[in-house]
Amino acid sequence: MAKILVVADIKQGELKSSTAELLSKARAIGAETAVVAVGSNMSSLTPDLVNAGSDTQYMADDPGLELFSAGPFASCVVDAAKQFNANLIWFGFSESGKAAAPRVAAQLEAACATEITDVVIDGEQIEIVRPAIANKVMQRVKVNTGQLVAVVRAGAFEAADGVTGTENIVTLSPPPSDLKAVIKELVSDASGEIDLADADIVISIGRGAKDQAGVDLVKELANDLNAGFGSSRAMVDGGFMAHNKQVGQTGKIVAPSLYMAIGISGAIQHLAGMNGSKVILAVNKDPEAPIFNVADYGIVGDLFEVVPILREEIKKVRS
Numbered sequence: 001m002a003k004i005l006v007v008a009d010i011k012q013g014e015l016k017s018s019t020a021e022l023l024s025k026a027r028a029i030g031a032e033t034a035v036v037a038v039g040s041n042m043s044s045l046t047p048d049l050v051n052a053g054s055d056t057q058y059m060a061d062d063p064g065l066e067l068f069s070a071g072p073f074a075s076c077v078v079d080a081a082k083q084f085n086a087n088l089i090w091f092g093f094s095e096s097g098k099a100a101a102p103r104v105a106a107q108l109e110a111a112c113a114t115e116i117t118d119v120v121i122d123g124e125q126i127e128i129v130r131p132a133i134a135n136k137v138m139q140r141v142k143v144n145t146g147q148l149v150a151v152v153r154a155g156a157f158e159a160a161d162g163v164t165g166t167e168n169i170v171t172l173s174p175p176p177s178d179l180k181a182v183i184k185e186l187v188s189d190a191s192g193e194i195d196l197a198d199a200d201i202v203i204s205i206g207r208g209a210k211d212q213a214g215v216d217l218v219k220e221l222a223n224d225l226n227a228g229f230g231s232s233r234a235m236v237d238g239g240f241m242a243h244n245k246q247v248g249q250t251g252k253i254v255a256p257s258l259y260m261a262i263g264i265s266g267a268i269q270h271l272a273g274m275n276g277s278k279v280i281l282a283v284n285k286d287p288e289a290p291i292f293n294v295a296d297y298g299i300v301g302d303l304f305e306v307v308p309i310l311r312e313e314i315k316k317v318r319s
């Protein structure tokens with residue numbers, strides 16, 4: 001039976017949904033499951049880690065681990081992987097996951113794959129699926145080592161209902177401190193805006209929004225829906241949106257329940273960042289815009305007319 005170790009994705013003391021999604025997938029393929037949690041003051045997280053679907057919880061709980069640092073974080077994951085004898089070590093699609101995964105793979109001398117969307121285990125053989133060439137093709141890759149460290153693409157797996165695990169806590173010793181890099185302080189985004197990676201709804205604007213008035217108009221819709229507010233690269237290059245709002249191949253990859261693309265043509269580089277979204281709604285005045293090829297719902301029209309109507313209708317439904 002395969003053994004899958006999921007690295008808990010913890011942000012500001014909360015367990016992110018990706019941990020339950022990865023554990024659900026691990027259980028669905030019949031693997032033995034464990035989770036490794038790295039941080040400080042985590043005792044209150046134990047029920048969440050169990051309920052997410054883990055049967056063993058490796059806890060590296062130490063004040064020195066409060067701020068993420070890839071070296072010590074990776075050492076804790078390696079320790080858990082060795083103790084659990086894991087065949088697969090899965091990270092969620094977070095900045096910390098992407099930073100630590102290659103270090104863990106190097107220390108374990110395991111294969112490393114990023115952005116996987118599926119995994120097939122056939123006896124000893126592990127095969128993964130991942131997008132390539134800006135999502136134009138899906139690769140099936142056979143892994144020639146017995147052990148694989150993988151970063152799972154956002155939204156690739158779903159958390160199943162009614163999944164739960166069993167409590168079996170293993171305490172890990174704190175890792176030696178990293179002399180190469182010392183994290184002094186974590187500076188959070190001061191804008192108070194919803195992080196695109198965490199948002200259940202993301203609304204992005206493109207060049208069709210034209211100028212600041214267009215940005216402000218669509219931002220009001222995002223505020224109404226408590227949505228993350230993103231952008232195509234055209235609006236970042238135009239100086240209207242910050243780079244951390246860019247969705248796409250060279251921006252963020254998001255997979256919310258609802259993605260609204262407003263005044264965005266649907267270039268392949270933009271699609272690479274959002275086509276894993278569960279439902280896509282596009283607003284574009286050009287009926288031939290490629291975004292409509294991936295949209296579940298499309299509105300052909302001028303966004304300066306459509307967005308106020310959408311806001312009105314949403315208000316009506318809510319009241």
Ligand SMILES: Cc1cc2nc3c(=O)[nH]c(=O)nc-3n(C[C@H](O)[C@H](O)[C@H](O)COP(=O)(O)OP(=O)(O)OC[C@H]3O[C@@H](n4cnc5c(N)ncnc54)[C@H](O)[C@@H]3O)c2cc1C
Pocket residue numbers: 205206207208209231232233234235246247248249250251252262263264265266267268269270273283284285286289301302303304
């Ligand atoms: C190496 C590389 C990496 C890249 N990475 C990214 C990336 O990460 N993310 C990204 O987004 N792009 C990326 N790009 C750029 C990408 O190729 C496109 O140029 C960009 O996505 C286009 O942005 P857009 O859709 O906003 O603009 P456009 O392609 O100009 O489309 C604007 C759309 O708005 C519509 N429109 C105009 N006015 C209105 C209106 N009043 N109402 C409704 N609709 C209207 C038009 O019909 C059109 O479809 C990358 C390119 C390269 C070469």
